[in-house]
Amino acid sequence: MTNKYMYFIANWKMFGGLNSLKSLNKVIKFLKSFKKNKLFEIIYCPPFTLIGPMANKLKFSKIKVGAQNCHESKSYGPFTGSINVSMLKDIGAKYIIIGHSENRQAGETDKLINSKIKSSLKSGLKVIFCIGETFSERRKKITNQILNKQIKAGLKNIKNRNKILIAYEPVWSIGTGLIPKSQDLFKSISFIKKKCKKSKVLYGGSVNPNNINIFKAIKIIDGYLIGSASQNSKKFIDIIKKSYN
Numbered sequence: 001m002t003n004k005y006m007y008f009i010a011n012w013k014m015f016g017g018l019n020s021l022k023s024l025n026k027v028i029k030f031l032k033s034f035k036k037n038k039l040f041e042i043i044y045c046p047p048f049t050l051i052g053p054m055a056n057k058l059k060f061s062k063i064k065v066g067a068q069n070c071h072e073s074k075s076y077g078p079f080t081g082s083i084n085v086s087m088l089k090d091i092g093a094k095y096i097i098i099g100h101s102e103n104r105q106a107g108e109t110d111k112l113i114n115s116k117i118k119s120s121l122k123s124g125l126k127v128i129f130c131i132g133e134t135f136s137e138r139r140k141k142i143t144n145q146i147l148n149k150q151i152k153a154g155l156k157n158i159k160n161r162n163k164i165l166i167a168y169e170p171v172w173s174i175g176t177g178l179i180p181k182s183q184d185l186f187k188s189i190s191f192i193k194k195k196c197k198k199s200k201v202l203y204g205g206s207v208n209p210n211n212i213n214i215f216k217a218i219k220i221i222d223g224y225l226i227g228s229a230s231q232n233s234k235k236f237i238d239i240i241k242k243s244y245n
């Protein structure tokens with residue numbers, strides 16, 4: 001049993017329409033009846049199109065809403081198809097995921113990530129900063145080197161690190177069902193915590209109700225960034241329940 005303050009972050013990726021908001025009813029109901037509901041924070045990060053409607057639906061709930069990415073410019077500009085942090089804040093986002101490996105793989109650099117984090121913090125959004133090594137980097141035993149580089153460049157000249165949650169997400173674990181060995185995960189989370197003393201450090205990568213007990217045993221983890229299992233409210237609730245039983 002834990003009494004630790006934890007974060008459960010749902011990353012819906014590019015899934016969901018207005019109809020999907022109905023699935024939140026179960027989570028809202030669960031939260032009201034769950035005795036330990038003051039011990040954790042739930043943050044839903046849906047696609048851009050659902051942030052406004054979701055924030056509206058959740059306005060009387062303690063569940064927060066976040067975005068999955070943004071344009072780096074804090075002000076308006078001629079950037080067709082882009083959305084900036086002020087616009088996200090305006091429609092009810094409180095958090096934002098930056099540096100997800102799916103975006104890094106699509107060409108997002110550490111420098112760009114750094115600009116996006118700065119804009120987000122300036123506009124008052126809390127940041128979920130994703131870092132993690134690829135499978136080949138792990139095989140070469142350079143995981144710490146990679147994490148160090150991503151932290152140094154991504155958080156360059158950023159002071160208010162208490163507004164940043166770091167999500168350690170080994171790239172090879174995202175959406176694959178593969179998870180790190182517990183001792184390796186402990187080492188990586190400890191390494192990140194040593195580098196960023198003021199930030200909470202979460203784990204992400206194939207978390208589900210069947211493996212949550214493995215992560216739960218690693219007491220230094222401050223929460224989870226959950227992709228596919230978060231799109232099923234029963235699985236998402238089970239993960240939270242099991243974290244506190």
Ligand code: PEP
Pocket residue numbers: 011013169173174175176204205206207225226227228229
């Ligand atoms: C993610 O998208 O950040 C993630 C961790 O996905 P999954 O849980 O599906 O591995």
